[in-house]
Every structure is written in structure tokens, then in C-alpha cells.
Amino acid sequence: MIKNIRNYKQTLVYGISLAVLLLLLRWLELRYVILAHSFEIYAGVIAVLFTALGVWVALKLNKPQVLTKVIEKEIYLTAAANFVLNEQQLAKLKLSARELEVLQLMAVGKSNQEIADQLFVSLNTIKTHSSRLFEKMDVKRRTQAIELGKKLSLIP
Amino acid sequence: MIKNIRNYKQTLVYGISLAVLLLLLRWLELRYVILAHSFEIYAGVIAVLFTALGVWVALKLNKPQVLTKVIEKEIYLTAAANFVLNEQQLAKLKLSARELEVLQLMAVGKSNQEIADQLFVSLNTIKTHSSRLFEKMDVKRRTQAIELGKKLSLIP
DNA sequence: CTTAAAATCACCCTAAAGTATGAGGCTTTT
DNA sequence: AAAAGCCTCATACTTTAGGGTGATTTTAAG
Numbered sequence: 001m002i003k004n005i006r007n008y009k010q011t012l013v014y015g016i017s018l019a020v021l022l023l024l025l026r027w028l029e030l031r032y033v034i035l036a037h038s039f040e041i042y043a044g045v046i047a048v049l050f051t052a053l054g055v056w057v058a059l060k061l062n063k064p065q066v067l068t069k070v071i072e073k074e075i076y077l078t079a080a081a082n083f084v085l086n087e088q089q090l091a092k093l094k095l096s097a098r099e100l101e102v103l104q105l106m107a108v109g110k111s112n113q114e115i116a117d118q119l120f121v122s123l124n125t126i127k128t129h130s131s132r133l134f135e136k137m138d139v140k141r142r143t144q145a146i147e148l149g150k151k152l153s154l155i156p
Numbered sequence: 157m158i159k160n161i162r163n164y165k166q167t168l169v170y171g172i173s174l175a176v177l178l179l180l181l182r183w184l185e186l187r188y189v190i191l192a193h194s195f196e197i198y199a200g201v202i203a204v205l206f207t208a209l210g211v212w213v214a215l216k217l218n219k220p221q222v223l224t225k226v227i228e229k230e231i232y233l234t235a236a237a238n239f240v241l242n243e244q245q246l247a248k249l250k251l252s253a254r255e256l257e258v259l260q261l262m263a264v265g266k267s268n269q270e271i272a273d274q275l276f277v278s279l280n281t282i283k284t285h286s287s288r289l290f291e292k293m294d295v296k297r298r299t300q301a302i303e304l305g306k307k308l309s310l311i312p
Numbered sequence: 313c314t315t316a317a318a319a320t321c322a323c324c325c326t327a328a329a330g331t332a333t334g335a336g337g338c339t340t341t342t
Numbered sequence: 343a344a345a346a347g348c349c350t351c352a353t354a355c356t357t358t359a360g361g362g363t364g365a366t367t368t369t370a371a372g
Contacts, residue, residue: 096318109300112359124321131360141328142264142299142359246338250327252348280351288348297358298329321370329358334351341346 043067076084086153093152099152101128107146242309249308255289256310258282262303263311 090100098119104114112126119126132143137147149155238302246256254275261271273281286298295301 063208092224098319106299107303109295109297109303112353119320119338125319125322127360128320131362134360140360141265141267143262143302146299146302147263147265164344171356217321255348267327277349280353282357286329290330296330313372315370315372317368317370320366322365323363325361327358327360329356331350331356332354334353336350339347342344 018120044145083156084153089152093136093154095133095136095154099129099136102129103145104135104155106130106142107149191218245308246310249310250311251289251292255285255292258285259301259305260311261288262286262298263305265310307308 020156095103102115103117105118110118112130113123116123116126134140134142135147137145137148140146146155240311251259258271259277261274266274268282268286269279272279275282286301290296290301291297293301293304295304
């Protein structure tokens with residue numbers, strides 16, 4: 001049924017309309033008493049008029065249905081903010097743990113010597129790691145490895 | 157008004173209801189003729205009943221009004237998908253157009269020689285550009301320049 | 313226990329990257 | 343017109359990166 005009558009204005013309008021119609025009918029009754037036994041017609045007119053009134057009121061009071069529409073809002077983040085390692089790609093390239101570690105350090109701009117120092121191994125070790133890394137990733141330079149690594153979500 | 161009558165079923169129901177009500181009123185009329193001058197009451201009953209009928213019919217036939225409520229859903233994209241150059245940072249670092257160009261090519265893994273070939277200048281020119289670039293960005297290596305450049309949205 | 317992969321390191325060599333300095337030509341600004 | 347900044351190029355030099363080969367030790371898997 002009709003719930004939540006939003007404003008009293010429409011209720012008032014309805015009441016006034018009803019009164020006016022009743023008065024109109026009353027006036028018609030007094031004026032055309034001649035038409036005896038026109039009761040059915042009279043009732044029919046009332047029925048039609050008030051049906052229309054009911055329809056109008058209902059349409060006025062009918063509260064619109066709320067349909068929630070989800071709109072995708074694009075939010076731009078740096079890739080690092082929510083990085084998840086792509087383990088499928090990692091497995092596909094068969095990168096070892098150490099090689100990935102070296103790649104990560106390369107990506108943040110460290111030199112081979114700095115990587116060696118940080119991992120407590122020799123410079124030569126890092127060179128062999130990087131060589132294997134480039135071979136497995138099929139790249140020629142560390143910058144390409146970094147670019148590809150980011151593209152494949154191997155590094156942030 | 158009422159548009160788009162969706163099925164004839166409801167129209168039929170309305171018609172039958174109207175007929176039933178009229179018959180009911182007719183029956184009441186025959187049964188309680190004793191109540192003379194109850195015409196106004198009679199009319200009022202008709203009015204109320206048909207108003208209610210009108211309301212019911214209107215609600216049935218009225219296509220539910222749709223009010224779309226927009227809910228924003230956050231979608232996370234990689235920064236590269238829609239890169240916008242950070243011109244404030246670019247101005248702050250005072251990078252020249254050529255230097256930025258070199259940085260961009262570095263970032264995609266090109267060697268100095270490849271950059272030189274692509275820009276139709278000599279290798280020495282690229283070296284000069286890169287040196288100035290590193291100086292302005294306060295970095296030591298191209299990998300650091302790339303990392304910083306991405307962080308500052310100078311490159312995708 | 314044996315085998316394979318991974319990690320480590322060394323040596324040598326070449327290629328690439330990066331630094332320093334100087335300089336000429338061009339455009340814009342003062 | 344002069345100054346400043348940019349682009350260009352060169353030469354010389356140092357440092358770093360990368361390739362190739364070989365070898366030892368650890369570790370993981372069968």
C-alpha cells in the first residue's frame with residue numbers, strides 16, 4: 001500500500017478535491033432531479049471520477065524505487081602500493097630466489113658492487129647471478145630486465 | 157498518466173473488480189431500500205471504494221519509478237595505464253626536453269647507442285645529456301634515474 | 313646416498329656507462 | 343647586443359656492466 005506520506009500538501013489536495021466533487025455532485029443532483037432513476041449512471045460517474053482520483057493520488061504518492069547502480073571509479077596508485085608477486089611468471093622463467101633478489105636490488109638503482117655488499121657476497125657472484133638472470137629473461141641489459149620484471153609483476 | 161500497460165491480465169482484473177463492485181452496490185441497494193435519503197452515504201462509500209480501487213490499480217500498473225543511486229567502486233590501475241606527466245616536478249628539476257626524452261628511452265631499456273641512433277645524434281651527445289640528467293636528478297646511475305623518474309611521474 | 317640445481321667465487325676480456333673538459337651553434341631573455 | 347640556456351659533438355679517461363669459462367660448496371630432491 002501507500003507508505004510514507006511525504007507531505008501533507010497532497011493529502012490536503014486530495015481532501016479538497018473530494019469535497020469539491022461531492023459538492024459538484026450535489027449541485028448536479030439538485031439541478032437535474034428530473035432525471036429519475038439515473039442512479040446507476042450517477043454511481044458510475046462517481047466510480048470513474050474517484051477511480052481516476054485514486055490513480056492520480058497513487059501516482060503522486062508512489063515513492064520511486066531506489067535502484068543502486070555501481071559505477072567504477074578509477075583510482076590510480078603506484079604499482080608498489082599493492083604489489084603482489086606473479087608466481088606464475090616467476091615459475092615460467094624459472095628464476096631462482098637469489099636471482100629475483102638481485103633483480104629487485106637492481107630495480108631500486110643499486111650497482112652490482114652495492115648488491116654484493118648488501119648480500120655479503122662477492123662482486124663476481126652478483127655478475128654470475130645477473131648473467132643468468134638476463135639469460136633467463138632473454139634481455140641484454142639490467143634496464144631491460146627491470147622493465148620486463150615490472151611488466152611481469154616480478155618486482156614492484 | 158498510466159503508460160505502458162504491461163499485460164491485459166490486470167486490465168481484466170480491473171474490469172471484473174468494477175463489475176463486482178457495481179453488482180455489490182446494486183445488491184445493497186435492493187436489500188436496504190429502507191434506508192431512504194442515504195444517497196450521500198452511498199455516494200461516499202462508492203467514492204472511497206473506487207478511490208481505493210484506483211490507487212490499487214495505479215500501483216499495480218505504474219511502472220516502478222527508478223531512482224539510480226550511484227555508488228563509486230574503487231578500481232586499482234597500474235600507473236602506466238594512464239600516465240600524466242608531473243610538470244611541477246619537471247619544472248622543479250629543470251630538466252630539458254632532450255634530457256627527459258633520453259630518460260624515457262633509458263627507462264624502456266635502451267642503451268646509449270640505441271638512444272643516439274633513435275634521436276639521430278652521436279653517442280657523445282647522449283652521454284652529455286645523461287650526465288646532466290643525473291646531475292640534475294642527483295643520482296649516480298641510469299637505474300636510479302629511472303626509479304626516481306617513475307616515482308616523480310616524469311616517465312610512465 | 314646420489315644427483316641436480318643453486319649458490320658461491322675467480323680470472324680474463326670486451327662493451328657499455330659515466331666523468332671531465334672544452335667548444336661551436338642556436339634560441340630566448342634581458 | 344650581451345647573457346643564459348640548450349643542443350650538439352669531441353677527446354680522454356675511469357668505472358661499471360656484461361660475457362665466457364671453469365670450479366667448489368650447499369642445498370634440495372629422488
